Amino acid sequence: MKAIMISGRTLAQGAACESKMSPEFFRATSVCSVSEEDYESMGLSNGKNVLISNDFGRATLTANKDPGLPEGLVFIPMGPWANALIGPETGGCGTPHFKGVEVNIEATDALVLEIRELFRDMGRAKA
C-alpha cells in the first residue's frame, strides 16, 4: 500500500544515539510504526516485518502498532534505516525532506539488516 512516512526522535532513539553500534540503538531505530488499521490490513499481526521502498531506496524494518497514527501515515525513528528512504534534494535551504515522504509499504519475511550490514557495501567501495 502507499503511505506517507515521517521520521523523528523517540526517547529510546535518543537514549541510544551515543552508542549507535549497540543492540539498543538497533532495536530503537529499525522499527516502523503504523496505525492499528494498517497493521491489521497488511496482515502484520503474525510477526512479519515491513518492507518500505520508494525511488530513493528501501529498508526492511520491524513492524510496530501505534494507535496514535492515522491510517496511511507511518513513523520511523531518525537514523540510517529511515534515511534510506530520504532523497538528496534540499529545497533551496540545505535541509532534506525528512518528513512527509511518499513510500510503498508491504509485509515481508525478509530480515532487518544490522547496522554494519547497512554500510558494508560503502565500506568496501572505499577500501
Add this chain to the structure above:
Amino acid sequence: MIQEDVLCSFCGCLCDDITVEVEADQIKRVRHACRLGASKIMGHERIKGPMIRRNGVLTDATYQEAYDRTAEILESARHPLLYGWASTVCEAQKIGILMAEEMGGVIDSTATVCHGPSIIGIEEKGLAGATLGQIKNRADLIIFWGCNPAEAHPRHTLRYSSNVCGRFTPDGRAGRKVIVVDVRETRTSKNADLFVRINPGEDYQVISALRMMLAGKGDLMPDMVGGIPKKALFDVVEMMKAAKFGVFFFGLGMTHSRGRYKNIDNALSLVNELNAHTKFIVMPMRGHYNVAGIGQCAAWETGFPMSIDFARGSAYFNPGETAGCDVLARGEVDAALVVAADPASNFPRRIVESLAKIPVVQIDPYENPTTLLADVVIPSAIAGIEAEGTAYRMDGLALRMKKLVSSTYPSDEEILKGILESVRLLKKRTEKAKEA
C-alpha cells in the same frame, strides 16, 4: 564527591540542575537528569585510541600520526567540508571556523539537517523572542507545533514551559493552556488542552488560515484547512488572543516538512501579528546541546550562521548550494572532517554514498556509522563531562560547562589545535619544497 548544578550536555534545554556522584574520578550516579541526559552522562563504550585506515583496515596510531595524516588529507583537498560541531563547545567550534577559512573549505553544522530552515526563516522575518526563564515565570499559553518535547526534550515542560510553577505562574500546569499541533498523537499531545491533528505537509496552509482569522477575514476561508474544521481553528485563534503571554514552540515537524523555511517564515509572521493583540513569542526547539552555539560562533566570526563556503577566499553563505548535504550531493567537496556528529546515520543514504567516496576524518568519543567510512578516527574527551567549555541554550543563553572527571583523551579543542598545527607545518614544507 557530589557535583551539583551540573549542566547536561544532551539537548538544547541545557538543564543546569543535575547532580553527579563521582568516586575515584569515575561517574557513579546521575540524579535529576532525564533518560536521555542520564544515558549520555553515564557514558557508553568508547573508541579506544586513534586509528588510521591502512590497506582498507583501521589500525592503531598515535595522536600525532593521526593529526599528520589528517593534515595530509585536508591539505591535499581542494575544497574540504568541515561538518558537525553541535555536540561540542564553542572553544572547539571557533578553531573549526578558522580551519575552514585557512583551507578554503565549507564549514557546516548539523543545524542544516535540523533547524537550518528556522534560521533562514528568522533571517527573513526576525524573531520575537524571550528566555526560557521569562517563559517559565510568565507564559499562560504554550503551543507545541510539530515538536514532541516529551521524547526529544523530556524536561522542557517540567523546567521551562507548560508544567512548571513560576513567579507569576504559581499554579503551573493548572494555570496554563497548552495547544499541540501535530500530524500524529504523541506523548506531548496527551498533555494538551487542545490537540489539533493536521494533515502532513499542510502546516503552511493552517498557519495562513490562523493569520486570516486573526486579521478578521475568516469569512473568506474554506470550511476545512489542513484537515481541520474552520471552527476548531477559530478556537485556536481565540485562545491565542486571550493569552497574556503566549509562546509558540516549534520543531522539526515544521522544518522537515513541505514548505520547510517558509513554514517558519509564516509562523514568525503569525507571532508578529499576535503581538498587536497580546504578548507572544516564538522559539525553535533546538536539538543538540550546543547547536545554538555553532550558529552564534559562526555568526560572529563570519557573519553567517551555517553552511559557509570559504572557497572564494571570503565567507559565502547560500544554503541549498553550500550546505553539507548540497556540496556532498553534487560531489563538490573532496575530503571531510567530521567533528562531534554522525552524518553517515543522519544524512539521506544517497548523500552518505557520496561521503563514502571521499577521505573522511572523524573526531568523536564514540564509534558510529561514520567510523565505518572514516580514514582517520580520533577519539576525544566528552565535552561537558571530561572537558569544560561554553555552550548556548536553545534560547541563546551562554552557559559554562564544567569538567566533571579527568580523561586520558584530549579535548576536541586540543585535537583541532593539533591538526591545525600539522596543517600549517605541512603547508610551510610544501611551499619550501616548491621554492627549492
